[in-house]
Amino acid sequence: MDVWTLISFGDQGWGDEIAWGVLVTVSLALATLPLGLALGFFIALAKQSREPTLRLSAEIYTTIFRGLPELLTLFIIFFGMQIGIQQLARAMGFSSGIEINAFVAGMIALGIVFSSYASEVFLSAFRAIPKGQYEGGYAIGLPHRHVMRLVVLPQVIKIALPGLTNLWMILLKDTALVSAIGLSDIVRQTGIAARVTKEAFLFYGIAFILFLVLALLSSIVINRIEKYGDRAEQAR
Amino acid sequence: MNHAQAYVAPAELLPQQPAPDTIAKPWNATRAWGYALIAFWTFVVIVLVAWLITGYDPAKIERYAPRYWNGLLTTLTLVSISIVLGAFLSLPIAYARMSDNRLLNGISFGYVYLFRGTPLLAQLFLIYYGLGSFREQLEAVGLWLFFRDAWNCALFAFTLNTAAYQAEIVRGAVRSVPTGQWEGAAALGINRLQAFRKIIAPQAMIVALRPYGNEIILMIKGSAIVALITVFDLMGETRRAFSRTFDFQTYIYAAIFYLIIVEILRNIWNWLEKRLTKHLVR
Amino acid sequence: MKFAKFVMTATTAVAFSASAAMAGSHSLSIKIGTEGAYPPFNNLEADGSLVGFDIDIANALCEEMGATCEFVTSDWDGIIPGLLAGNYDAIIASMSITAERMEVVDFSGKYYNTPPAIAVPKDSDITEATDAALAGKAIGAQSSTTHSNYAEEKLSSASLTLYPTPDEYKLDIANGRIDAVIDDVIVLSEWLKTDDGACCKLLGTLTPDPVINGEGAGIALRKGEEDLKAKFDAAIAAIRANGTYQEINDKYFDVDVFGG
Numbered sequence: 070m071d072v073w074t075l076i077s078f079g080d081q082g083w084g085d086e087i088a089w090g091v092l093v094t095v096s097l098a099l100a101t102l103p104l105g106l107a108l109g110f111f112i113a114l115a116k117q118s119r120e121p122t123l124r125l126s127a128e129i130y131t132t133i134f135r136g137l138p139e140l141l142t143l144f145i146i147f148f149g150m151q152i153g154i155q156q157l158a159r160a161m162g163f164s165s166g167i168e169i170n171a172f173v174a175g176m177i178a179l180g181i182v183f184s185s186y187a188s189e190v191f192l193s194a195f196r197a198i199p200k201g202q203y204e205g206g207y208a209i210g211l212p213h214r215h216v217m218r219l220v221v222l223p224q225v226i227k228i229a230l231p232g233l234t235n236l237w238m239i240l241l242k243d244t245a246l247v248s249a250i251g252l253s254d255i256v257r258q259t260g261i262a263a264r265v266t267k268e269a270f271l272f273y274g275i276a277f278i279l280f281l282v283l284a285l286l287s288s289i290v291i292n293r294i295e296k297y298g299d300r301a302e303q304a305r
Numbered sequence: 306m307n308h309a310q311a312y313v314a315p316a317e318l319l320p321q322q323p324a325p326d327t328i329a330k331p332w333n334a335t336r337a338w339g340y341a342l343i344a345f346w347t348f349v350v351i352v353l354v355a356w357l358i359t360g361y362d363p364a365k366i367e368r369y370a371p372r373y374w375n376g377l378l379t380t381l382t383l384v385s386i387s388i389v390l391g392a393f394l395s396l397p398i399a400y401a402r403m404s405d406n407r408l409l410n411g412i413s414f415g416y417v418y419l420f421r422g423t424p425l426l427a428q429l430f431l432i433y434y435g436l437g438s439f440r441e442q443l444e445a446v447g448l449w450l451f452f453r454d455a456w457n458c459a460l461f462a463f464t465l466n467t468a469a470y471q472a473e474i475v476r477g478a479v480r481s482v483p484t485g486q487w488e489g490a491a492a493l494g495i496n497r498l499q500a501f502r503k504i505i506a507p508q509a510m511i512v513a514l515r516p517y518g519n520e521i522i523l524m525i526k527g528s529a530i531v532a533l534i535t536v537f538d539l540m541g542e543t544r545r546a547f548s549r550t551f552d553f554q555t556y557i558y559a560a561i562f563y564l565i566i567v568e569i570l571r572n573i574w575n576w577l578e579k580r581l582t583k584h585l586v587r
Numbered sequence: 588m589k590f591a592k593f594v595m596t597a598t599t600a601v602a603f604s605a606s607a608a609m610a611g612s613h614s615l616s617i618k619i620g621t622e623g624a625y626p627p628f629n630n631l632e633a634d635g636s637l638v639g640f641d642i643d644i645a646n647a648l649c650e651e652m653g654a655t656c657e658f659v660t661s662d663w664d665g666i667i668p669g670l671l672a673g674n675y676d677a678i679i680a681s682m683s684i685t686a687e688r689m690e691v692v693d694f695s696g697k698y699y700n701t702p703p704a705i706a707v708p709k710d711s712d713i714t715e716a717t718d719a720a721l722a723g724k725a726i727g728a729q730s731s732t733t734h735s736n737y738a739e740e741k742l743s744s745a746s747l748t749l750y751p752t753p754d755e756y757k758l759d760i761a762n763g764r765i766d767a768v769i770d771d772v773i774v775l776s777e778w779l780k781t782d783d784g785a786c787c788k789l790l791g792t793l794t795p796d797p798v799i800n801g802e803g804a805g806i807a808l809r810k811g812e813e814d815l816k817a818k819f820d821a822a823i824a825a826i827r828a829n830g831t832y833q834e835i836n837d838k839y840f841d842v843d844v845f846g847g
Contacts, residue, residue: 122339129346136567137560138529141540145556151672152553245424251662256426264754267783270435276427284422440762453764535748548664548731551691
């Protein structure tokens with residue numbers, strides 16, 4: 070079979086399987102992003118809280134999940150949560166199980182890893198905002214949550230953006246790990262094709278190129294977002 | 306200067322005051338959350354410890370401890386060798402990245418983009434299985450002996466990968482030294498090579514210290530995928546032990562080992578940074 | 588629309604699946620876990636369908652039990668944890684019944700039993716399938732299998748290389764990274780008949796060790812599901828008796844794989 074048949078869409082080729090893999094990779098990354106951002110934001114809030122217990126809890130969280138290999142976190146979530154939920158369900162007396170599939174396990178594990186790094190990015194962004202911004206807000210009579218929402222947050226997001234885009238690139242690459250727990254992402258689908266057709270270089274090469282394309286597309290989108298964020302400066 | 310002069314109490318002593326009242330911290334939502342989370346972590350630790358103690362099985366420990374140890378050694382040797390080789394390889398790349406030659410610049414940019422834009426896993430598979438399909442060609446040039454071995458392939462992939470990241474660290478660090486330093490050296494008649502060695506590099510190395518530490522930690526974590534190409538490192542031995550014992554503790558032990566390694570490294574790095582930047586602290 | 592549905596089911600995640608044992612007599616629905624990378628027993632085709640001896644046997648058993656069956660694929664490494672976690676109710680994936688596995692799962696009676704064997708490249712200088720002849724050679728096996736355990740314990744003079752699926756050791760023996768592979772005799776000989784297997788030949792079969800290799804391949808079930816186990820045992824006996832088993836056997840193999 071020649072190369073074009075192998076990567077064609079249809080029963081003979083692997084094009085459709087690989088396209089599915091791209092969809093899974095992209096949707097996993099997109100589904101993980103809001104989870105990771107939200108978690109990371111709350112952890113950053115906890116880390117700069119006045120309450121020492123809250124700071125300590127957040128520190129424990131980031132120390133653990135920045136120290137563990139992503140693959141190990143993934144396995145612990147995938148197997149551990151299943152076993153945990155199963156035992157909990159059994160203890161509560163019903164035998165039907167809640168299923169944690171590979172997609173959800175991947176989403177949770179990658180989201181946790183993302184959030185522990187994102188919290189650092191948010192934290193330094195919070196610290197970059199002068200106290201005067203808060204005080205100015207209070208001085209004109211805004212309540213705390215409005216100061217946060219209208220004054221601080223927009224600036225935090227802008228300062229955190231480069232760091233977060235960097236994390237997005239890392240997240241995109243980390244999704245490759247879910248192939249090890251059986252989710253049909255790019256690496257797994259190309260891997261199956263490589264093994265079945267014995268065209269390892271071709272298919273792993275395709276995986277390599279697909280990730281490059283995703284990185285390229287991301288940087289185009291990120292550039293646009295950054296431009297959008299910078300429009301206040303440009304107007305001057 | 307009479308140091309021996311004793312303290313003389315004033316004639317009128319203020320009566321001893323009671324300590325000020327401790328202001329009771331109000332129980333608000335933040336505090337409640339903080340305590341709840343600490344309770345949660347304590348609970349997790351207690352459960353884990355209790356579980357590891359009740360599940361302690363000398364036979365299993367005896368059987369798997371040496372394997373974990375070998376896996377750990379594999380992880381550490383693989384990472385340390387690839388970091389060192391990558392450091393050597395990163396220097397010409399960083400040099401090319403900073404040069405004015407457009408060709409050199411383009412090639413090095415391409416290299417860095419390729420290896421930083423794709424997952425290490427894809428690179429590893431491409432090198433191990435992908436190059437495996439070019440056996441004849443590799444044999445013809447005498448490289449097959451090297452690529453035949455999975456360990457070599459892993460080392461090769463990791464070295465190429467970390468070189469790309471390290472090149473960016475070097476570039477960033479050298480760039481962070483103000484141009485005035487170069488100009489000052491030039492004004493004193495010091496040639497560029499000397500200026501780099503004696504003036505720029507020492508300053509750049511301090512800037513690069515922290516990112517280097519992070520890169521080593523990232524490599525240790527990233528190396529956990531190497532069992533997928535048959536090199537059994539700490540993670541690989543863990544999966545193997547789990548697949549025979551079906552005991553989830555195997556993963557917990559692996560997590561503890563990885564955390565210990567990373568924390569040791571992190572602390573060494575903090576100490577190094579403190580020592581090397583003493584002169585910068587005012 | 589298939590994809591939208593996939594994302595929805597995936598992200599909602601909490602699929603309460605009624606356990607097979609509870610579903611009772613009305614319409615028994617069973618989720619069956621299999622690997623899909625172990626031809627000719629179970630294999631995933633390019634069009635996404637599962638084929639093989641295990642799959643046909645599973646379908647025959649389900650028909651016999653009057654159950655509707657659904658296949659779920661899992662990596663071999665995680666196939667037992669997946670069963671324990673309730674991702675599926677039974678494993679029909681050529682899993683050998685061993686004491687080690689019996690500690691965590693139950694098994695039905697065997698549905699086939701074939702010995703392990705060793706294959707080597709055609710130009711290999713290895714003469715026989717013994718530990719002495721294999722000393723110092725690199726031998727490949729799928730990890731977490733009885734065959735890898737056999738190699739580890741009985742062929743300890745050789746160095747063992749472990750692969751996630753048989754496909755990978757097939758790639759590596761073809762390009763000369765390993766000197767021999769150990770697997771089920773049927774798996775190896777079926778592979779050797781194909782173009783991919785042209786590199787290699789069968790060196791010989793090994794005498795299975797009952798402790799390591801167990802007593803043949805069975806259907807793995809969660810512990811305590813006696814009801815389901817009895818149903819599977821009865822169904823195996825039934826398809827043995829009514830000729831269905833023989834039919835499937837002959838469709839794939841020249842020999843009788845049920846064993847003595």
